[in-house]
Amino acid sequence: MDFLHSILIKPFADMATAPDFLLQVLWEGTVSGTLYALIALGFVLIFKSSRIFNFAQGIMVVFAALTLVGLHENGVPALLAVPMTLAVMYVLAMSIERVVLRPLVNQPDIILFMATIGITLFLIGFGEIIFGGENKRMITEELMIPTGSFEFEPFGGFLLIEQKDVTAVVGAVILVLALLMFLNKSKMGRAIRALGDDHQAALSVGISLSTIWVLVWFIAGVVALVTGIAWGARAGVSFALEVIAYKALPVLMLGGLESVSGAIIGGLLIGILEKLFEIYWGQPLLGGNTETWFAYVFALFVLLFRPQGLFGEKIIERV
Amino acid sequence: MTASHASDPQPADTILAVNNIEVIYDHVILVLKGVSLSVPRGGITALLGANGAGKTTTLKAISNLLRAERGEVTKGNIVFEGEQVQALSPNELVRRGCIQVMEGRHCFGHLSIEDNLLTGAFTRRDGNAAIREDLDLVYQYFPRLKVRRQSQAGYTSGGEQQMTAIGRALMSRPKMILLDEPSMGLAPQLVEEIFEIVKKLNEEQGVSFLLAEQNTNIALRYAKYGYILESGRIVLDGEAQALRENEDVKEFYLGVGGEGRRSFKDVKHYKRRKRWLA
Ligand SMILES: Nc1ncnc2c1ncn2[C@@H]1O[C@H](COP(=O)(O)OP(=O)(O)OP(=O)(O)O)[C@@H](O)[C@H]1O
Ligand SMILES: [Mg+2]
Numbered sequence: 089m090d091f092l093h094s095i096l097i098k099p100f101a102d103m104a105t106a107p108d109f110l111l112q113v114l115w116e117g118t119v120s121g122t123l124y125a126l127i128a129l130g131f132v133l134i135f136k137s138s139r140i141f142n143f144a145q146g147i148m149v150v151f152a153a154l155t156l157v158g159l160h161e162n163g164v165p166a167l168l169a170v171p172m173t174l175a176v177m178y179v180l181a182m183s184i185e186r187v188v189l190r191p192l193v194n195q196p197d198i199i200l201f202m203a204t205i206g207i208t209l210f211l212i213g214f215g216e217i218i219f220g221g222e223n224k225r226m227i228t229e230e231l232m233i234p235t236g237s238f239e240f241e242p243f244g245g246f247l248l249i250e251q252k253d254v255t256a257v258v259g260a261v262i263l264v265l266a267l268l269m270f271l272n273k274s275k276m277g278r279a280i281r282a283l284g285d286d287h288q289a290a291l292s293v294g295i296s297l298s299t300i301w302v303l304v305w306f307i308a309g310v311v312a313l314v315t316g317i318a319w320g321a322r323a324g325v326s327f328a329l330e331v332i333a334y335k336a337l338p339v340l341m342l343g344g345l346e347s348v349s350g351a352i353i354g355g356l357l358i359g360i361l362e363k364l365f366e367i368y369w370g371q372p373l374l375g376g377n378t379e380t381w382f383a384y385v386f387a388l389f390v391l392l393f394r395p396q397g398l399f400g401e402k403i404i405e406r407v
Numbered sequence: 408m409t410a411s412h413a414s415d416p417q418p419a420d421t422i423l424a425v426n427n428i429e430v431i432y433d434h435v436i437l438v439l440k441g442v443s444l445s446v447p448r449g450g451i452t453a454l455l456g457a458n459g460a461g462k463t464t465t466l467k468a469i470s471n472l473l474r475a476e477r478g479e480v481t482k483g484n485i486v487f488e489g490e491q492v493q494a495l496s497p498n499e500l501v502r503r504g505c506i507q508v509m510e511g512r513h514c515f516g517h518l519s520i521e522d523n524l525l526t527g528a529f530t531r532r533d534g535n536a537a538i539r540e541d542l543d544l545v546y547q548y549f550p551r552l553k554v555r556r557q558s559q560a561g562y563t564s565g566g567e568q569q570m571t572a573i574g575r576a577l578m579s580r581p582k583m584i585l586l587d588e589p590s591m592g593l594a595p596q597l598v599e600e601i602f603e604i605v606k607k608l609n610e611e612q613g614v615s616f617l618l619a620e621q622n623t624n625i626a627l628r629y630a631k632y633g634y635i636l637e638s639g640r641i642v643l644d645g646e647a648q649a650l651r652e653n654e655d656v657k658e659f660y661l662g663v664g665g666e667g668r669r670s671f672k673d674v675k676h677y678k679r680r681k682r683w684l685a
Contacts, residue, residue, distance in 0.1 A: 279526060281518055282518060284517075285518060289509060289513035290515075290526070292497065292509050293575060294497060294506065294530040296530075
């Protein structure tokens with residue numbers, strides 16, 4: 089009875105008795121959730137347009153953040169280092185298309201997936217040679233990201249919201265909206281969606297695979313940079329940042345590899361649920377540290393009941 | 408071989424010439440065994456033949472879509488507007504005015520009809536205003552698409568999808584459309600409607616057509632010239648009128664043979680070949 093009580097009743101009682109703390113937990117969850125959503129979106133765009141599951145997404149976050157910090161260490165002003173990092177990500181996208189994707193174009197998907205593991209290992213090695221392996225500080229202030237905090241007293245309690253987290257959420261939301269606009273309204277966005285629907289037909293109307301692939305890998309690079317700045321501002325910049333991409337995997341299991349809205353909603357959902365679970369169930373009952381695995385278990389659980397994922401794109405069957 | 412063909416002077420009114428091509432899939436499966444044909448500028452030419460004869464393969468060899476299916480042109484050459492096409496990507500070929508409408512329509516199912524049409528303008532560099540104008544033009548030819556322009560293509564009817572596929576190709580401002588089995592799975596009345604539009608596009612927009620069809624009857628009514636393909640070889644060609652009156656074509660493709668209707672399958676392969684080649 090005690091056990092059931094501690095699972096089914098006590099957590100909710102805790103939430104009700106300290107609603108200010110619940111708000112704090114929800115906010116923290118939202119912050120990581122928006123970043124998961126962003127990363128998942130990077131995955132989805134690449135998968136939609138090339139059927140490649142991009143294992144290198146995580147290391148791209150590290151690589152982008154390290155490039156930014158490294159440039160600044162070498163005397164480049166922070167606000168100039170950002171466009172320069174973007175240029176580096178563009179060159180990276182072009183090189184990956186030319187050196188890896190184009191030669192492998194007719195190979196089975198699994199070969200391409202393995203090639204992205206190769207890209208990951210290469211970027212780790214290459215990154216260590218250039219930037220060294222030690223932990224670095226994100227140049228948060230230099231980028232004019234406010235580092236103070238807002239304090240509120242909801243329900244007579246206390247709520248602390250860091251300004252850099254607000255910046256991260258606002259930045260991520262803007263980027264997501266911009267990507268949605270781009271996908272739905274622009275010529276290139278339309279071509280990416282077309283490629284996702286019917287590869288052959290896209291080729292037949294003259295959509296150029298190389299152009300689109302460079303583009304989606306560059307978008308993945310932009311996403312990586314924004315995530316790297318936001319996450320680096322909280323946790324520092326090191327190769328450990330890579331794990332944030334593995335947080336996006338359960339998002340994809342939930343949202344579907346091809347669904348843009350799935351990535352967004354799934355990211356937020358997992359961000360929030362894993363925080364709630366950690367605080368109200370994980371720490372009191374399991375000794376904490378549940379955030380590393382909760383998302384996967386949750387995604388598996390959902391897939392048991394909805395094999396197509398939460399928002400899997402409807403497959404239109406019609407001849 | 409290649410050299411001798413390249414130096415052949417193309418008649419000025421030929422938009423497309425296929426010279427004795429051989430196509431192999433997966434490095435081993437020989438599908439086209441020396442196919443030659445040509446399409447005059449402003450013409451409608453039919454490529455006829457039964458299932459598996461190699462019509463689609465021929466069209467894909469021209470549009471360079473074969474590579475994506477591990478197919479390869481191993482002999483002969485293809486000349487579009489005086490230029491060898493083998494070295495070009497599909498993208499470059501569409502830009503030069505040669506576009507394929509694939510068998511089975513292949514609309515982008517999750518995109519709206521209008522977005523489908525707009526994807527056809529991917530290779531164009533002449534600005535949004537010109538593209539909008541052509542969109543209106545496509546809607547004039549296919550008023551039904553205008554009504555349904557916001558619908559997801561995946562949920563529209565087969566006829567509407569065929570119109571979308573043709574309209575999408577038109578958006579690239581083609582000089583030549585390779586049209587693969589437009590009649591497939593459509594009611595006779597709709598087939599007629601589609602072919603009428605093909606004819607109009609040919610006459611009013613000057614688009615040349617190479618038309619792969621199993622429906623010999625209708626194809627020969629709209630085409631000026633026809634080729635009959637069988638097991639990867641051209642076995643007969645001629646003016647559409649002449650083909651319609653040819654006894655063998657009547658018997659095996661139009662189903663109006665001497666002793667009443669007879670199934671194509673009933674007749675031994677070698678016998679037909681012999682009679683045509685004789
Ligand atoms: N990708 C491929 N790999 C291997 N063989 C293929 C491939 N595509 C087609 N073939 C073979 O090539 C031959 C010709 O096929 P093709 O599709 O060109 O015929 P078709 O005349 O268009 O027939 P249909 O009227 O049925 O469309 C067939 O025997 C087919 O099995
Ligand atoms: Mg075919």
